[in-house]
Amino acid sequence: MGFLSSLLGIIGFGIGLPIGLLVGFFFFVYSKPKQVQDPVVRPLEECDTTVLPDLLPEIPIWVKDPDYERAICREIRRQAEPILAEYSEKYKIKAIEFENLDLGTLPPTINGIRVYETNEKELVMEPVIKWAGNPNIILVLKLLSLQITLQLVDLQVFFAPRMTLKPLVPTFPCFANILVSLMERPHVDFGMKVLGGDIMSIPGLYQFIQVVRAFKLMKADFLGLSDPYVKLNLTGESLPGKKTTIKKKTLNPEWNENFKFVVREHQSQALQIQVFDWDKVGGDDRLGMQLVPLKLVTPHETKEFNLDLLKHTNISVHNDKKYRGTIVLELTYAPFREDSTSALSAKFDQMDSIIYRSSSNETLSKAGLLSVLVEAAEDLEGERHNNPYALILFRGEQKKTKLLRKTRNPLWNEEFQFALEEPPLLDKIRIEVLSKRTGIRFRSKESLGHVEINLDDVVRNGRINQKYHLINSKNGQLHVEIEWTMV
Template sequence: MWPFLDTAICKIIRSTTQPIFAEYIGKYQIKAIDFDELSLGTLPPTVCGMKVLETNEKELVMEQVIKWAGNPNIVVSLYVSSLKITIQLVDLQIFAAPRITLRPLVPTFPCFANIVVSLMEKPHVDFGMNVSGGDIMSIPGLYRFVQETIKKQVANLYLWPQTLEIPILDESTVAIKKPVGILHVNVVRAQKLLKMDLLGTSDPYVKLSLTGDKLPAKKTTVKRKNLNPEWNEKFKIVVKDPQSQVLQLQVYDWDKVGGHDKLGMQLVPLKVLNPYENKEFILDLLKDTNLNETPHKKPRGKIVVDLTFVPFKEDSNKFGGPSEGYSRKESGIDIVSDDEVQEGAGLLSIVIQEAEEVEGDHHNNPFAVLTFRGEKKRTKTMKKTRHPRWNEEFQFMLEEPPLHEKIHIEVMSKRKNFSFLPKESLGHVEINLRDVVHNGRINDKYHLINSRNGVMHVEIRWKVV
C-alpha cells in the first residue's frame, strides 16, 4: 500500500505548495520555485500501536501511533535573479498520532476508495535542510523556530476535526448510486396494436422499468379486447442516474394460459428530459431494442406517455433545477420543530444491513420482515447463522412526510423441512420516523425486543421531491 500512498501524498504536496510558491514569485527577485525531486522513499512508517473504533458506517477507523524515519528524496530549486539555489530535505523523522479512516469499504481491491487522515495531537517533526550543500539548520535559533512553525502549520491543516483525504480508487469505479429524484410516468394510450388473438383483438398491458434498477417492473391494468387502449395510469419510479438510465416500455398481450406475447417495446433515455418539465412522447413500437429496424417491417402501433423528472430538493442544484434554499443537516445539530418540516411527497428508503446475536430455540435461518402502513416486505433467508448480513434496500413512495409514524422490523427464522414449529420470532424493533424526517438520515443499531442479546443495524433515509 505504501507505493499508492507515496504517489497520492506527493500529488497532494504538489497541489498544496503550488499556490504558496506562487505568492513569492516576483518578490525578492524570485523568478520560480520548483520541485526537482519529490518522493517519500521506499521505507514506510512503523506502526507502534493501534486502536480500532467501531462505527455504523461502511468504514474502518483506526487510531495509531506512528514513527517514520524515512529516506525521502525531496529537492526544491529556487531561482533568484540569475542564480539557482538547491534546497534538500534530509534525515526526516516524524512522530505522530493520526486517526486513519478507510472509506467507503467496497468490493474492489484494495477494498476501500479513500484514506482520510487527521491528527489527534500536534506531531513532532525532525529534519535537516541542505542549501547548496550546507546544513542551514545548524544556525543557532533557526532549528527551534522552524520546528515550531511546522508544528503549527501542520496542526492548522490536519489537527482533528480537519482532515486530509487521499483518493485510492477512481470514484466512477466504486460509486454507489443513491436515489436523486423521481420519474413521473403517465401511460396515456396505445394505438393500432397488433392483433394477437383468434378473434382479431388483443388484451394489452404495459410494463415499465428503468435500466440499472433491480426493483420489480411496474404494470398497467389489462385492457381486454382492445387495439386502441386508453390507460391514463400514473407511476412513480426512483431515479439514480438520469444521465445513463433508460426507461423501458414493453407492451404485452395478456393470455390466460401460457406466456404473454410481446406486442412491442420502446426506450426513452432520461437524459433527454429537463428537470420539472413535462414532456409527451408518441413512440412507434419496435420488435426489440434494435433501433435500426427496416422501415418496411410490419407496423406494431404506437404508445403515448407523459414523462417528468423531479429531482429531490437536496439534489436539485446538481440538475439546474429551482432551489428554495432548503438544505438538510446530516448531523442533526440543527433541530427544527414539527411545524417547520418541509411538506411534500418523498422517498422513504430503508436499508436492513445486518443483525447480531440472534438465536432461536429450534433453528437459526434468519430473515427480516419489514412492516410499514400495513405493507410487508422481507429479506432473503440466511442459513444457519446468528450474524446474518442482508444489506437489502426497500423503498416507499409517500405523499407526505411520515412524521408521526413507525416502522416495524421482526427477525424470523424458518425451517425448510417439515416441523411443528416451522417459524419462530428471534426479536423485533419499532423505529420512530420523526428523527429521519428532521435529519434526512439515521444509521444506527437497535436492541431487539424479546431477544437476549440481539441487535439490528438499520439505515433509513427520507428525501423530499
C-alpha cells in the same frame, strides 16, 4: 586375587556413595550462594529509535517508518484525484480538491474475526472492522467565482474484508503475501460541515411517469381483441418492474396511471416500456416495446411521448416494419435536494454551520424518497435454526433481504427505497427478523424478533442511524439506517 579386588571395589562403592551424598547435602544446605545482579531492563520509549528495528530486522515498513501515515494519505490522494476530476467534469464543477487530509489519532477497532481452515498453506480471515475516527478531511469545490469549503465530520466506516495470508513461512512475519478483498460494500457514514459558500443540489432523480393510453394495438385474441397491460422498468437496475392494470378486450386502452422511479444515472439510464397481452392460461404475449432515454427529459418539466411500438429494441437486429400500435406517456422528473436549516438558507456561519435538512412546513409538505438500509443484526436466538433474513413492511409493501445461513450475527447491508407523495410523518415502518429452515419441512419459518420505528424523527432530522433491541428477543439487536430525501 581378582576376586578379592572385585570384592573390595564393591565394598568401597557401597561405603563411598552414601558418604558422598551426605557431604554434598551439607554443602548444598549450608553454603551461601553468590550474589547475582539483575540485568538492566529499559522500556522501549526510553531507547533510541534504532533499537526496535535492530531487535526485529524483518519488521514491516509500516511499523518502522513513523511517517507512514503520510504515505497512506498520499496514496489516498493519488487514488481519489482521478475520481474527483471525473465528478467535476460530470457535474460541471471547475474543480474538487483536497485542502487538508489527516487521518487523525484514533485507530480502527476489530469487533470480531472469523477464521477459515483450508488445505493450503494459507490463513484466511474475515475481521469486522469499525473506524469511528477523528480525521481532518477538507474538500474545496470551485464553481466559477464561488468557492465552497466542506469538512467531513463524525466519520464512521464499517466493513468486513477478507484477508488471505499466503504462503505461510517459518520466518517473521510468518507469511510472504497478503491478499485483501471486500466481499460486501462497506458502510460509510459521515456528516458535512460547511465552512463557506452555497449548498448545491445532490445528484439524483425522482422520476414521475404517467402511462396515458395506447391505440391501434395488435390483435392477439382469437376474436380480434387483446387484454393489454404495460410493464415499466429502468435499464441497469435489478429491481422488479412496475405494471399497470389490465384492460380487457380492447385495442385502444386508456390507463392514466402514475408511477414513480428513483433514477441513479440520469444521463445513461433509459425507461423500458413493454406492452403485453394478458392470458389466463399460459404465458403473456408481448405486443411491442420501446425505450426512452431519460436525458431527453428536462428537469421540472412534463414531456409527452408518442411512441410507435417495436418488436424489440436491439438496434443490432433488424426490426420488422409491421405496425404494432402507439403508446402515449408523460414523464416528469425533479432533482433531489438536500436543504439546509433556516439559518443556513440566509447566510452561513463561517465555522459552525452543519448541513441538516430543513424542518420547515415547506419541507414537511413535499414528496420524496424514503431509503431503508438494513445493515446487520447481533445475538439472534433461534429455537430450531439460525438462517436469518429481514422483512420490511411499509404501507402494504413487503421487501426482504437475502437469507444468510447458520449465523447469529448476519451482515446484510441491503438498501430499500420507497417513493412517496408526502412525508411519512405519522407512519411506522416494521422490520421483522425471521429464520427459514432450508429444505421442505414443517414449521420452516421462525420469528427472531421485530422492531417498529416511528418515521417522524426521520423526516424532521433527515436521517437516523442506530441499533434497536428486537422485541420478543432476549439479546437480539438490529442495526438500521433510515433516510428521508425530499424533492
